[in-house]
Amino acid sequence: GESVGLHLPTLSVQEGDNSIINCAYSNSASDYFIWYKQESGKGPQFIIDIRSNMDKRQGQRVTVLLNKTVKHLSLQIAATQPGDSAVYFCAENGAESKLTFGKGITLSVRP
Amino acid sequence: GAGVSQTPSNKVTEKGKYVELRCDPISGHTALYWYRQSLGQGPEFLIYFQGTGAADDSGLPNDRFFAVRPEGSVSTLKIQRTERGDSAVYLCASSLWGTSTGELFFGEGSRLTVL
Numbered sequence: 773g774e775s776v777g778l779h780l781p782t783l784s785v786q787e788g789d790n791s792i793i794n795c796a797y798s799n800s801a802s803d804y805f806i807w808y809k810q811e812s813g814k815g816p817q818f819i820i821d822i823r824s825n826m827d828k829r830q831g832q833r834v835t836v837l838l839n840k841t842v843k844h845l846s847l848q849i850a851a852t853q854p855g856d857s858a859v860y861f862c863a864e865n866g867a868e869s870k871l872t873f874g875k876g877i878t879l880s881v882r883p
Numbered sequence: 884g885a886g887v888s889q890t891p892s893n894k895v896t897e898k899g900k901y902v903e904l905r906c907d908p909i910s911g912h913t914a915l916y917w918y919r920q921s922l923g924q925g926p927e928f929l930i931y932f933q934g935t936g937a938a939d940d941s942g943l944p945n946d947r948f949f950a951v952r953p954e955g956s957v958s959t960l961k962i963q964r965t966e967r968g969d970s971a972v973y974l975c976a977s978s979l980w981g982t983s984t985g986e987l988f989f990g991e992g993s994r995l996t997v998l
Binding site for chain 1 (some may be wrong): 887900916918924927928942974986988989990992
């Protein structure tokens with residue numbers, strides 16, 4: 773079936789370095805993708821989104837890249853900070869008004 | 884309130900009991916979603932409301948699960964004859980229009996433990 777997945781379960785980075793979190797999706801009909809951040813004991817929090825007619829979108833310290841050819845989505849975080857430590861999920865809107873989430877990757881920032 | 888509010892934050896129940904979980908969305912948001920999140924997994928879609936009606940309930944796992952939103956605001960997720968496998972965090976989210984046009988605002992979830 774269609775699925776959204778992440779390549780690595782955990783990512784450890786040094787404070788101040790850039791982080792790259794990758795995600796593969798399989799539903800070619802998806803036209804909207806979102807990255808969420810989830811801190812322990814809290815609900816997912818929207819970070820950034822991108823539509824399928826775009827390759828790149830930038831926010832504050834974050835950039836999302838979309839490669840439709842290989843169905844790959846990535847989240848880049850510049851100058852990673854301790855407050856960025858969390859679980860990150862990619863999600864796709866393959867069916868109308870229904871987001872499908874990947875399993876999540878834990879980002880750990882070393883001081 | 885300012886965000887999505889869910890109650891209770893924690894619920895421990897015994898196998899076979901009935902449970903209700905409440906969600907109070909952001910005022911004015913027409914779309915409301917229920918997701919279920921197991922440990923180490925991403926949220927799994929259960930049901931979506933647009934106004935008072937369930938626009939998509941394809942994620943409800945079986946007929947023990949039911950949700951209502953009678954006045955188009957507060958929603959209640961109801962689980963009958965709970966099973967240990969129902970243990971998870973149940974997340975509610977709301978959106979102004981829906982996922983095709985904007986982000987979802989999630990509550991902090993209701994953690995259900997079935998003993």
